[in-house]
Amino acid sequence: MRDAPDRPRASALIARLASFVLSLLLTFIGLTAVTFVIGRFMAVDPVLAKVGDRASQATYDAVRIEMGLDRPVYEQYLHYLQKVFTGDFGTSVITSHPIIQDLLHFFPATFELATIATVLGLLIGVPAGVAAAAFKGRWPDHVVGVVGLFGYSMPVFWLGLVGLFVFYGQLGWVGGPGRLDIVYDDVVTTRTGVLLIDSAIEGQWEIFRNAFSHLILPAVLLGYFSLAYIARMTRSFMIEQLSQEYVTAARIKGLSFWGAVWRHAFPNIMVPLITVIGLSYASLLEGAVLTETVFAWPGLGLYITRSLFNADMNAVLGGTLVVGAVFIGVNQLCDFLYKVFDPRLRTA
Amino acid sequence: MLHKLKYALVAGVMLGVMPNVHAATPADTLVIAKNIDDIITLDPAEAYELSGVEIVANLYDRIMRFEPSDISKIAPGVAESYTVSKDGKTLTFKIRKGLKFASGNPVTADDAAFSLQRVVKLNKNPAFLITQLGWTKDNVDKMVLAPDAQTLAITITEDFSPSLVLSLMSSVVGSVVEKKIAMEHNVADDLGNAWLKSNSAGSGSYSLKSWKANESVVMEGNANARGGAPKLARVVVRHVPEPAAQRLLIEKGDADIARDLTTDQITAIAANKSVVVTTIPQATLHYIGLNLNTPQFKNPKVVQALHYLVDYDGMANTFLKGGFKVHQSFWPSGFWASLDTNMYKFNPTKAKALLAEAGFPNGFDITMDARNSAPHTNIAQAIQSSMAQGGVKINIVAAEEKTVLTKYRARQHQMLLIDWGPDYMDPHTNADSFARNTDNSDKPKSKPLAWRNSWDIPEITKMTDAAVRERDEGKRKKMYLDLQAKVMADGPFIIMFQETKRVSERSNVKHFVMGPSSDVVYYNLTTK
The missing domain is CATH 1.10.287 (Helix Hairpins)
Known part of the structure; x- marks a missing residue:
């Protein structure tokens, strides 16, 4: 029964x-x-x-x-x-390797960069966007606006070089171009291809630290661009919600302003916000050619672009499939998260 | 568990953003920052890209070699001596005794013969270098023989000068591959090609540890190499596509050598005492191809006029300073039989007069294809500006290298700005392309530069064929000098510059050997 x-x-x-x-x-x-x-x-x-x-x-x-x-x-x-x-994606002309092997090599480098960048964009962009909406027309809003505008308008190539010059060349705070210092090349066994994970699994903390020092600058740079987008969209969604009557009602009932913002308005912007973050993440997972060029980062963007310029179609097709899979995967993840955050969708 | 993860994450972030003290490169490792995205294989029977050939030159010893100190002299390599038969068609090489591959096995004439046969049988990019000797898949086993372990005998069907054959044995296809290892990796009759793309089986100064496309090439010293183990045990050639990033790496000491710094960057680091810049003339020529099928170029006076509308010295002394020198003949300066006199100077008045005589008193509009990267774009713009002074209005079509080449090979261009490097160190390599066109139809067997520019030249082709057969060195030299003068005067090529490479090295780096081509870049003597 x-x-x-x-x-x-x-x-x-x-x-x-x-x-x-x-x-x-x-x-x-x-x-x-x-x-x-x-x-x-x-x-x-x-x-x-x-x-x-x-x-x-x-x-x-x-x-x-x-x-x-x-x-x-x-x-x-x-x-x-x-x-x-039959599982045969062909061989790349430019690397001489089977396409699958190439994708397993290049995608983790991009995945690592895109994930850290999106986490940074998310952690800073969302609160910044909420603050900008809450203080609409006042200085925090202007600050977020200017920072966002800067992020939109600066060429990534230029900003990357300036970042390298200052933080690597002058201050020596971060690692230079490439994913690791030469001395650490080939020390860690490749398991996932994500150096932070592989080095952590082996307990190679020196290499973890080195990989992180190489990763942080390009990730912050990409994170900045994603932050600018996320903050702007969050602000726009939030302004719309804050003008709704249910927010006013909550305030009349005695709820504090920030209480109304975070407990009532914010959950209502989650669904569109997830879409924005998902799209931003997916676009980073396609690979960022210019960033990869400046930072000598062996990622998917550089691989697909180089293949395209050489009419290496097996590689381009393989890369396209990965990008397609990424978008579908991120869409599925977003669908799942919509249901987590919006109870109305759970029964649908 | 969650707490542990949280702490690990926080610790990671803190460690990462803490000031990171950079050590110099490891004492036993030479680190070279270079754009190596042209490497598609490291098999000597297949590699023909500049970076690939350079790596191969350090992984494999060759039958003959060129000494970097004197590029006009050929030197023994795996072979210690050679003799030429009376008819000049059989060359017998004596292979040195006691040579060993990196694997420890002896280097024999059988390996050398296998290597040459392998190039012909695989028929990859550089195969044309030796198939021109008359070798085919069917006859090469009889033409290239190893009667005993120390004797390599090669016979050619063509009537070529022995000096040309020796030059070919010193090119990438003369690399000696260990037969045993190659055949252990023989898959579907590929003679080990798939495996050798990213592994090595040679007796050069280094053996290949890894090639990671878009990332790096790592080589380890070969203790069995002729002349002993290299001074530095490891070489890492790191792919750094952006020159500005290369500059940062060398200034910080994270690279020992940077290969692709631009003129601006070289000027900027002049004050840095820890970096030394060395200038080495290269064999690469930069020229404009004029497709004679273009209606305006049918009149030779127009071709002449365009030669006078290029400001050679103006470019060489400004934005190309230190990187290019003016050179107008098809065989580069510094090599045997090169013609070093230049015929043309920028002269818009003379050009205008010639254009008027040709029926174009007001000039004409024309397109010029060029690669979309520096310095090609800068040169194209300068040419556009100087040609405009004669009324010739150029529309620049900039594209990726392969797109430009595709158009050039289909001879669909009008004007095309491009570069050319010799395949081996004998003037025939360039004469064969600039001054030889055996079939000007649309479906020829080969597409030399003369064909690509629709230059139908039966007489000059005969001169080129005669020069390659001439066995008297003096006469042969004179023939190439005449050919160069003829192409300079009448050819559809505005040859402008010979390239010069500038290598930036940390001041402690000594004896990095860089010759005029990728075949002559040796890492083994370098110390630091």
């Missing part, structure tokens, strides 16, 4: 799971199809990246056939899909 009510729930769960997997599959097929077609019509010859400019025509022709470029685009794409379904 007990099982009876669970059956529809279980089948609903399976149906939802199936629909999720189907949407995931369709998204990936759509993403790869568009990327594949764009790649084939780019102004860069993919054979050039592989054989170089000096190779003889015979070598060039042989490689062109080897890469399957003599076949119709749809056939090339179907062949690619077929291989992907």
Whole structure:
């Protein structure tokens, strides 16, 4: 008897799971199809990246056939899909490694940077945005506005170089370009690829500290840009909520101003705020090419960009799938968090 | 548990933001900051990118080599001597006794023969260097022989000068790979290619510990190397794409050598006594290709006029100062048989007169493709400005290197600003491209620079072919000097500059050997 009510729930769960997997599959097929077609019509010859400019025509022709470029685009794409379904994403021209191996190497570097940056953006951006809304038109609002504007308008490339010059070059507070000092290269066994985690697992605190000192500046820089965005959106959401009658009612009932802000207004901005933070996090997880260039950070952004310039389509497609997966994953996480923070959605 | 995590996090943050004392680089390690994003493989039968060839030069010894101190002289490498048959078509090399690979196994003629055969059979990027000798997959096993452990005999079908063949043996394809190790990693008849992309099996000064794309190349000293173990036990070439970051690293002492500092940065660090800048002439030439299929360029007077509309000295003495010198012939200065006299100077008046005679008294509009990175963009802008003085209005189309090359190889450009470096140290390498075009049709077997600019030159092609066959060194030199003069006067190339590299080293770094090309950059003698 007990099982009876669970059956529809279980089948609903399976149906939802199936629909999720189907949407995931369709998204990936759509993403790869568009990327594949764009790649084939780019102004860069993919054979050039592989054989170089000096190779003889015979070598060039042989490689062109080897890469399957003599076949119709749809056939090339179907062949690619077929291989992907067997777990073969191909080999990168620019690194000579299987794409999966590359992605497992480059994505953790980006993940580490994006996560710390988002945590910083979140911890500072949300309170700053709330304060700006609470003190609308007064000095805290102006300060947050100016800081945010600065974050929006400064070129990341320039700010990165200035940051390096001051905090690494002059003050020596942080590590320089790269993820670690040379002496620590290859000391820690790669488990997750996230150096902070790998070094902590092995109890290599010296390396943990060194990795952190290299990470902190690019993370603060990216965190600053994400902070500017999060603070601005938080302010806007909060101003709207603070003008609602339920806030006035709470105040009339004797609740303090900050009590009304945090206990009544803030929970109501959580859902849109989660969307904003999720999008900001996902965009950082795509990789930040300019930041990665300045800080010699071997991340996903630099990898995809370099692959694109070399028409290394296997790598670009692999990178695209990761970016797609990141967006889908972050969306799912946001959906879950909506339900945690908004009781109305739990029964839906 | 949660508390522990919280404390660990707080401790981590505090440790991280605390002042971080930076030590100098480790005493036994040479740290080089360089942009190495061009490396796609470290297999000597496949590597043909500048950074890759440089690394390979330190991982593998070659059959012959060029001494960095005198680039016009070829020196013995794995081979201690050679003899040439009377007809000049068979070269017999005596392999040194007692040489060992990093693995400890002896270096034999069989390894050398395997290495050459492997290049031809794999047919990767640099294979053209030796397939031009007449070697094919089918005949190379008979043309390259190792009759005994100390003798390597190679026979060529083409009627080429032996000095050219020796130069080829000193290029990247002359690297000697250990046959045993390569064949242990032979997968699907790739002769170990997949494995050797990121591993080494050589007898050079170093062996490869790791190559992490977009990150670093780490090499460890080879105690078995000819001449003994290198002075520094480890070399780390760190990928630092941004020159400003390289400058910070060398000024802080976190790198021993920085390779890509810009002119501005070099000027700025001049006051820093802990950094020394060395200037080394390179073999790379920067030129503009003029596609003669462009209607305006059909008249040779227009091509002449454009040569007078480039302010060579103006550029070399201002924003290119110290990095480029004016050089207008196709074979770089400092090499055997180079023509060092320049024919053109900036002269808008003369150019205007020539354009008027050609029927363009008011000039014309034209597009010029160029790479979208420094110094190419700066050079393109300067050319745009000087050409405008003759009425030639240039529309610059800037793009990534591969996009520019794709267009160039399809000869779809009008003007195109680009650079060219020789493949080996013999003038034939450049003559073969600037002054040889055997088939000007749209589907040729090869696409030399003359073809790419639609320069149909049966007579000059014959001169080039004659020069490569000439066995009298004096006569051969004269032939290349004539060829260079002819291309300078009539060719569709505005050759402007020869590049100069500036290497920034910490003042304690000594004996870092850098020659005119990637083939001659040696780390093994460096001390600090």
